[in-house]
Amino acid sequence: MIKKEIGSNFILFLAALIWxxxxxxxxxxxxxxxxxxxxxIRFALGALSLLPVIAILKKIGLSSSKAxxxxxxxxxxxxxxxxxxxxxxxxxxxxxxxxGKAGFITGFYIVLVPLFGLFLKQKTNxxxxxxxxxxxTGLYFLNVNENMSLNFSxxxxxxxxxxxxxAAHIICIDHCVQRSDALRLSCVQCFVCSALxxxxxxxxxxxxxxxxxxxxxxxxxxxxFSVGLAYTFQVIGQKNSRPAVAAIVLSLExxxxxxxxxxxxKESLGARGVIGCVLIFAGIIASQLKTIALxxxxxxxx
Numbered sequence: 377m378i379k380k381e382i383g384s385n386f387i388l389f390l391a392a393l394i395w396x397x398x399x400x401x402x403x404x405x406x407x408x409x410x411x412x413x414x415x416x417i418r419f420a421l422g423a424l425s426l427l428p429v430i431a432i433l434k435k436i437g438l439s440s441s442k443a444x445x446x447x448x449x450x451x452x453x454x455x456x457x458x459x460x461x462x463x464x465x466x467x468x469x470x471x472x473x474x475x476g477k478a479g480f481i482t483g484f485y486i487v488l489v490p491l492f493g494l495f496l497k498q499k500t501n502x503x504x505x506x507x508x509x510x511x512x513t514g515l516y517f518l519n520v521n522e523n524m525s526l527n528f529s530x531x532x533x534x535x536x537x538x539x540x541x542x543a544a545h546i547i548c549i550d551h552c553v554q555r556s557d558a559l560r561l562s563c564v565q566c567f568v569c570s571a572l573x574x575x576x577x578x579x580x581x582x583x584x585x586x587x588x589x590x591x592x593x594x595x596x597x598x599x600x601f602s603v604g605l606a607y608t609f610q611v612i613g614q615k616n617s618r619p620a621v622a623a624i625v626l627s628l629e630x631x632x633x634x635x636x637x638x639x640x641x642k643e644s645l646g647a648r649g650v651i652g653c654v655l656i657f658a659g660i661i662a663s664q665l666k667t668i669a670l671x672x673x674x675x676x677x678x
Contacts, residue, residue: 380616387613388625391606396632398602399475399482400640402467405594410581411467416573417588418595419463422603423566429608430559451552452564458548459565460572462541465534472531474643477518479633480653481535486627486660487511488543507663514655517648562607627660 405414470478490504519532528536552561577583588595614622634653637643645653 384613384616385622385625387609388617388622389628391609391613392626392628393632394601394606394609395626395629396479396634397636398598398606399470399479399633400636401594401597401602402470403475403478403637403641405591405598406467406470408591408594409587410577410583411464411470412573412577412581413583413588414591414595414598415460415463415467416570416577418598419459419566419570419573419603421596421599422607423563423570425600425604426559426563426566426607429604430557430563433559433608433611448556448560448564451556451561453568455545455548455552455561456565456568457572458541458545460569462538462545463569464573464576465538465541469531469534469538472529473535474637474645475641476634476637476643476645476653477532477649478535479630479637480518480656481515481532482539482542483627483630483656483660484511484515484536484539485542485546486623487663488540489546490663492543492547503665504663507659507661507665509659510662511656511659514652514657514659516652517655518645518652520648520652558611559607562603566603624661627657630657630660 402414466478466482473481487504487507491508515536519528549561610626617625630653634643634645638645
């Protein structure tokens with residue numbers, strides 16, 4: 377059982393690595409093509425890449441249908457619509473914000489999820505508030521200038537709003553996935569997100585074959601790897617991993633984004649930026665401590 381859990385956590389780490397490096401791909405794509413076009417194509421590729429995975433996992437017993445097509449379409453439309461707005465804001469910001477910084481600001485959603493639970497009359501705990509305080513402090517250090525005053529650019533504000541939407545998306549997914557298959561839901565929401573993005577692309581952007589070809593590599597990575605492969609790793613990995621541990625392993629997405637940005641794009645966060653990233657990551661971990669404690673207690677009682 378321990379070997380299975382270690383293997384599952386390693387698979388989840390691979391998913392976090394792929395998602396972290398996706399910020400590098402998004403940064404490169406933002407320089408070459410409009411956000412609606414980029415998202416429209418990459419989510420279409422991602423949805424298509426999930427179709428054979430769904431068929432294979434169903435055959436080996438890791439995927440099963442829990443909902444009618446009508447319900448699956450309704451759940452996917454709801455989740456995909458939120459994903460559409462969140463991913464548009466995120467991709468729009470990537471032209472002005474470093475990949476590493478974007479990864480940590482986006483990761484802020486992990487702290488927001490339990491706070492959003494308050495509106496659903498869910499109980500929270502001290503660790504959640506400590507995590508939120510650390511993350512907000514980290515956000516300050518990540519965006520403060522030499523005079524120690526905040527400098528929120530439009531890109532940073534767009535990322536912050538997107539992190540709130542990603543938190544709402546997680547809560548929506550958590551509700552819908554209990555009533556449907558995770559991969560099927562992911563596939564439908566990606567198709568919805570792609571369709572909405574492409575509609576907006578043809579209305580607000582100039583969609584040309586030349587621009588698509590120039591951004592082919594970032595788009596392909598975002599579609600096949602970030603959506604198709606990483607989502608598959610997440611589903612397989614979470615089968616034998618404890619939820620709290622899985623959440624922390626997947627949160628390493630922020631760290632890999634910063635490392636990828638530094639190595640591939642020569643980005644530098646500076647001393648204050650590094651302090652901010654450390655505080656945000658500490659907040660992410662702190663917000664999960666209660667869940668980890670409960671998870672460990674559950675194991676010991678078995």
